[in-house]
Amino acid sequence: MDLSLLFAQALSGLSRGMMLFLIASGLSLIFGVMNILNFAHATLWLVGAYACYTFWFLLQTHDFAVWLAIPLAALSVGLVGWVIEVVLIRRVYDRELPEQLLLTYALVLILGDLIKITWGVDDKLIARPAMLSEPVYIAGVPIDSYFIFVIAVGFAVYLALWWFLQKTRYGHIVRAAVFSREMVSALGIPIPIIYTGVFVLGIFIAGLAGAIQGPVGSVTLGMDMAVVIQAFCVVIIGGFGSLPGTMVSSIIVGEVYAFSILFWPGGALALIFILTAIVLIVRPWGLFGTPLRA
Amino acid sequence: MRTKSLLCLAAVLAVCLTLVSGGMTQARAGEPYNLGAALAITGTGALYCQDGVDAIKLAVEEINAKGGFLGQHPIKLYIRDTHTKPDSAVRATRDLILRDKVRTVLGTYSSACAVAIKPVCLEYKVLHIPAISNSEGITLTNFSPYTYQVVPNSYMQAKAVVLGVAALAKKKGWKTFATIASDYEWGRSTQQNTVALLKQLAPDLKLIKEFWPPLGETQFTSYITAIMAQKPDFVIGSIASKDNVAWMKQAKAYGFFKKIPYPGSLISVTELILQAKTLDRGLVGLCRAPFFAHMDVPMMANFVKAFKKKYNRYPSDWAVMEYDAVYGLKQGIEKAKSIDSAKVKDALKGATIDTTRGKLYFRDIDNQLSCSSYLGVVADDPQYPFPIYHDLVEVKGPDSWRPEKEIIAARAAEKKK
Numbered sequence: 011m012d013l014s015l016l017f018a019q020a021l022s023g024l025s026r027g028m029m030l031f032l033i034a035s036g037l038s039l040i041f042g043v044m045n046i047l048n049f050a051h052a053t054l055w056l057v058g059a060y061a062c063y064t065f066w067f068l069l070q071t072h073d074f075a076v077w078l079a080i081p082l083a084a085l086s087v088g089l090v091g092w093v094i095e096v097v098l099i100r101r102v103y104d105r106e107l108p109e110q111l112l113l114t115y116a117l118v119l120i121l122g123d124l125i126k127i128t129w130g131v132d133d134k135l136i137a138r139p140a141m142l143s144e145p146v147y148i149a150g151v152p153i154d155s156y157f158i159f160v161i162a163v164g165f166a167v168y169l170a171l172w173w174f175l176q177k178t179r180y181g182h183i184v185r186a187a188v189f190s191r192e193m194v195s196a197l198g199i200p201i202p203i204i205y206t207g208v209f210v211l212g213i214f215i216a217g218l219a220g221a222i223q224g225p226v227g228s229v230t231l232g233m234d235m236a237v238v239i240q241a242f243c244v245v246i247i248g249g250f251g252s253l254p255g256t257m258v259s260s261i262i263v264g265e266v267y268a269f270s271i272l273f274w275p276g277g278a279l280a281l282i283f284i285l286t287a288i289v290l291i292v293r294p295w296g297l298f299g300t301p302l303r304a
Numbered sequence: 305m306r307t308k309s310l311l312c313l314a315a316v317l318a319v320c321l322t323l324v325s326g327g328m329t330q331a332r333a334g335e336p337y338n339l340g341a342a343l344a345i346t347g348t349g350a351l352y353c354q355d356g357v358d359a360i361k362l363a364v365e366e367i368n369a370k371g372g373f374l375g376q377h378p379i380k381l382y383i384r385d386t387h388t389k390p391d392s393a394v395r396a397t398r399d400l401i402l403r404d405k406v407r408t409v410l411g412t413y414s415s416a417c418a419v420a421i422k423p424v425c426l427e428y429k430v431l432h433i434p435a436i437s438n439s440e441g442i443t444l445t446n447f448s449p450y451t452y453q454v455v456p457n458s459y460m461q462a463k464a465v466v467l468g469v470a471a472l473a474k475k476k477g478w479k480t481f482a483t484i485a486s487d488y489e490w491g492r493s494t495q496q497n498t499v500a501l502l503k504q505l506a507p508d509l510k511l512i513k514e515f516w517p518p519l520g521e522t523q524f525t526s527y528i529t530a531i532m533a534q535k536p537d538f539v540i541g542s543i544a545s546k547d548n549v550a551w552m553k554q555a556k557a558y559g560f561f562k563k564i565p566y567p568g569s570l571i572s573v574t575e576l577i578l579q580a581k582t583l584d585r586g587l588v589g590l591c592r593a594p595f596f597a598h599m600d601v602p603m604m605a606n607f608v609k610a611f612k613k614k615y616n617r618y619p620s621d622w623a624v625m626e627y628d629a630v631y632g633l634k635q636g637i638e639k640a641k642s643i644d645s646a647k648v649k650d651a652l653k654g655a656t657i658d659t660t661r662g663k664l665y666f667r668d669i670d671n672q673l674s675c676s677s678y679l680g681v682v683a684d685d686p687q688y689p690f691p692i693y694h695d696l697v698e699v700k701g702p703d704s705w706r707p708e709k710e711i712i713a714a715r716a717a718e719k720k721k
Contacts, residue, residue, distance in 0.1 A: 015533035022525035029523060126346065133351045133546050135578055138557070143582075145559045152532075154557040157525055227522055227550025228578075232347040232388070236520035268526035272533060275515045278526075 018151040019268050025157035027264025028164030032219030033237060034244040035171065035256050036212030042188050042251015043208045046099060046110055050117035052238035054213050058087045058220025059229040060125055063134040066224070076139045080221040087217025088210050095209040100202060118234070125231060133228040142225075160222060167215060168257050175253060184208055188251045189300075243286040249299020259297060337377040337643050339364065339630075340384065340406030342396045342421060347388035348520050349413030349436075351545045352574060352622040356436055357383060358615055359607075359623035360410060363630035366610070373637045382406055386417050388519075393417035394424055401428045407645045408433060410629050413545070415439030415458075415490040422448050431636075431645050435629040436622050438592070439493045443670040444711060445718045450649050452671045454629050454659075456592055458490060459706045462497035464677035464699035465540065465568035465590055470505040472567055472588075478537035480510045484527060484551075485542035487516035494542040512536055521547055524554045532563065541569035548575060556584060568679060573620040576682070580690035587682045589693065593624040593661060594678055596685075596692050603631075604660035618688070628659040632673075664701070669708050674701035 037051045065079035072078075094117065102110050138156055145152040175181040187194045187204055195201045223233075244263050248255030263282055270278040295301050341360055343353040364379045372378035382404040384396035393412055400406045401424070408431040412418045418437040425432035426448040433452050434442055440459040443451060456464070472478070483499065485491035495514070502509055513534050515527050531539060543551050548570060555561060561584045571589030595618065598604040607627055611619040619627070635658065637643055640651035656665040657673075664674045680693025 012533070015529070018529040019526065019533060022529040025525055026523055122346075131345055131350045132354045133549065133578075135549070137581070138553075143557060145557060152559045152563075154525060154528075154554060156557060223522065227553055228351070228546045230348070230546045231350060232520065233522060236518075236522060268529070271515065271526045272530040275513065275530070279518060 014149050014151045017149060018153065019272050020265065021148070021151075021153055021161075022157070023265035023268030024261060025154075025160050025264070026267055027261040028161045029219065029223065030237075030240060030244050030263055031164050031257055031260035032160075032167060032222065033216060034241040034248075034260060035167065035253065036215040036219075037241055038245045038248065038250055038252065038256045039171075039215075040209055040212040041245065043184055044099075044103065044205050046103070046209075047107060047114065048099075048212075049111055049114040049238070050094075050121060051114075051212075051216055052234035052241060053118045053121045054087055054091065055216040055220040055223070055237070056229075056231075056234040057090060057121060057125065058083050058217035059224040059233070060129050060134065060220075061086045061217065062221035062224040063129070063136050063229050066136045070137070073140070076136065076225060079136075079224075080218065083221035083224075084214055084218035087220065088214035091213025091217075092206065092210045094213070095206050099209060100205065103205070122231065131231060133230040134224075135228050136224040138225045156225065163218075163222060164260075167218070168253070171215075171253055180207070240282065243282055245296075246286050247289045247296060249296025252296065252298035252300075255296055255298025334376055334378075335643075336380045337373050337637075338380050338382060338404055338406040339633075340382045340397070340400035340404060340409045341626075342384050342386050342393055342400060342409055342411035342417070343436075344388040344413035344417075345383070345385035347386075348545055348547065349386075349388040351549070352436055352572070352620065353413050355574065355620040355623040356413075356626035359611065359619060359627040360630055362607075362611060362614055363627050367630070367634060373634060373643055374641070377643050386412050386414070388414045388417065390414070390416045390420035394420050397421040397424045401425075401430050406430065407643060407648075408633055410435060410626060412437050414488065415442060415493070416488055418442045419446075419489060422446065422451050426450050429645055431633065431649060433629045433633060435625040437490065439490045440497065440706065441489065441493055443672050444706070444714055447670065447715065449653075449671070450645070452632070452652055452666060452673070454632055454673045454675065455625050456675050456677045456701065456704070457672060458494040459497045460672075460675075460699075460701060460704040461570075461590060461592070461677050462494055463501055463704040464679060464697075465498055466501040466505055467699060467704075468588065468679045468697065469538070469540065469567050470502065472565075473506050473509055473538070476537075476565075478565075479508065480512045480536045481538050481540060482513045482515065482531050482534050482536040483511065483540045483542070484515040484517065484531065486519050486521075486544065486547055488519045490544065491516070491519075491542045495540070498540055498542070517543070517547070517551075519547065522550055524551045525558075527551075528555050528558045528560055532558070532560065536564065538565040538567060541566060544570055549578060552579060553582065556582060561587060571682065572622070573618065574622065576692060577618065577620070577690045583682055583691060585682055585684065585691060588679060589682055591621050591678050591680075591693070593621040593628075593675070594680075594693060594696075595619055595624055595660070596688070597678055597696055597698060598661050601660060601662050603658060607660050618690075624660050628661065632657045632659065667705065669711055672701070672705060674705075676700050677704060 061083035062079045065082045066075050069075035142156040146155045244259045248259030267278050270281045364381050368378050386393035413436050415437040418434045435454050438455045438457045440457040443453050483495050485495035567588040568590045572591045595608050636648040636652040640647040654668045676698045680696040682691050683694040685692045
């Protein structure tokens with residue numbers, strides 16, 4: 011097989027992986043720090059896509075419509091995340107996992123209905139920016155230019171999160187909270203504020219991912235259910251709370267999916283679940299997680 | 305004496321029972337006709353179903369303006385969401401039948417849903433009219449006399465594509481092809497029918513790879529690059545609704561359609577309208593009931609006018625077929641002179657009905673309407689604010705449906721199992 015075509019497949023796998031990373035990084039961060047398994051994460055991602063549609067619709071006469079709609083949508087969803095954390099999530103920090111899951115699943119249903127009431131049931135289409143509507147050629151291979159943008163945003167978010175977690179005082183506190191929230195609390199650091207900040211950041215990234223997804227196809231109800239399981243697979247493989255783990259596992263999942271489509275089209279999804287099952291059995295804390303949290 | 309009393313009592317009971325059962329089936333004048341629609345209000349199929357629901361509402365309004373069915377049974381419409389999931393569709397259908405007491409269920413979007421609710425409708429002797437879902441399995445096997453299909457089924461659509469593609473392959477010297485189809489009942493059955501028919505009509509063509517994206521796929525990039533890696537001479541696609549929008553949008557961004565011919569994919573009026581600005585002109589597409597193909601039929605012209613007036617947009621294929629479903633039911637009721645579902649079912653058997661697509665008839669063996677499939681070249685038209693099909697080829701139902709002997713054989717094989 012032509013090497014350039016394998017390269018194209020690898021790039022398409024990378025773009026898929028980056029999209030998954032954008033969804034899963036917030037999920038992993040929230041679970042890693044707060045021990046909250048947010049089943050509604052993908053639904054908030056969908057809210058981001060719808061919010062992007064609204065801002066794009068309002069600005070569509072301008073060339074910069076999508077470029078402005080994406081950050082505005084992410085900020086709006088971050089705000090929604092803040093409300094959810096203050097009103098609901100902080101009340102279940104000390105509850106058992108099944109109770110948290112029930113609450114966040116209820117959120118999936120509530121948000122789904124709110125989306126229906128706000129945006130209706132018909133699909134929404136967001137036109138791509140003109141500069142990203144034509145393919146670019148790398149080594150003679152056509153690549154969807156929008157996915158080059160997705161890959162760039164994925165790496166940018168990774169670097170920004172890495173810088174935040176590794177190089178800032180607030181990031182150090184968040185990392186410390188992953189391992190021992192009691193110790194962090196004993197040092198006089200207000201854990202609830204840390205938690206709110208982390209939750210809003212995680213949801214902001216989900217909103218950003220949703221907004222970026224908007225122009226890829228159409229925005230429609232039920233899209234969240236198609237991605238939530240894959241996002242969970244990424245987090246399980248990478249290790250809850252591990253940023254490098256989420257990045258590496260996103261790329262693994264994206265590439266496994268892409269190359270299995272090339273060589274075993276019927277088994278693409280199955281391979282990802284097999285991989286997840288193997289990691290759960292052999293290394294339950296994930297490739298980059300630590301047994302401490304397992 | 306005692307025997308005589310018992311006989312009298314039995315006779316009275318028998319009369320009572322007859323009256324009660326008669327009262328149950330004999331509809332009174334003015335009694336509403338409860339009509340159910342099990343459609344995908346949310347989920348993958350919502351894009352198509354919204355138009356279908358609007359068309360059903362329009363038809364119901366028109367008929368009710370004249371007093372309802374038979375001029376004396378106003379229609380009460382009950383709409384339930386199948387969420388494009390078979391289990392949910394079965395629940396919705398049972399609710400429609402048991403709680404809302406509907407006599408007919410219109411729907412569904414997903415063929416898997418249609419196949420799932422067919423036995424439920426049969427069990428309760430309720431008419432079932434699929435007008436969007438079109439897997440051949442709905443009428444081919446496990447036949448239900450209560451199910452009437454008003455959409456060209458997957459075999460008919462595949463045959464229409466194949467007739468067009470076989471001619472193109474001969475003309476252009478194509479040798480190899482790949483397929484991409486959504487991984488569920490409709491996608492699978494359409495793909496299998498297309499491949500089987502292509503083998504018959506163009507045995508030299510070689511299928512080099514099949515791709516099965518899951519229903520609800522949002523990112524097709526890996527499929528697009530994988531297909532391009534295979535370098536087929538052409539690709540046949542069976543992807544519908546929002547998945548189709550995502551696929552077309554992303555494939556276009558890869559320059560896919562400029563590199564690999566993609567003839568006969570489903571490009572319904574929905575896609576023509578939604579992707580008016582971005583759809584590649586010159587694509588050879590397939591659709592099921594384009595209104596612009598039959599503007600010479602008064603019923604279609606009136607429908608388009610009324611739909612446009614009420615909803616300020618043009619009707620899609622899905623709207624046309626759901627509208628035909630309601631009017632087909634109306635004609636069945638008029639022929640039966642009753643709203644009793646068993647009688648309407650018998651009246652529709654082999655019946656010729658007036659539809660927006662002209663006079664069509666239900667085939668006896670499978671209750672499939674003799675409706676056409678349409679192939680054409682996507683092109684701009686000054687009459688409409690979106691592209692339509694030019695060089696439209698209408699493949700008539702009787703020219704494209706499965707021969708009766710094959711249906712008999714399929715049912716015999718089913719019985720052996």
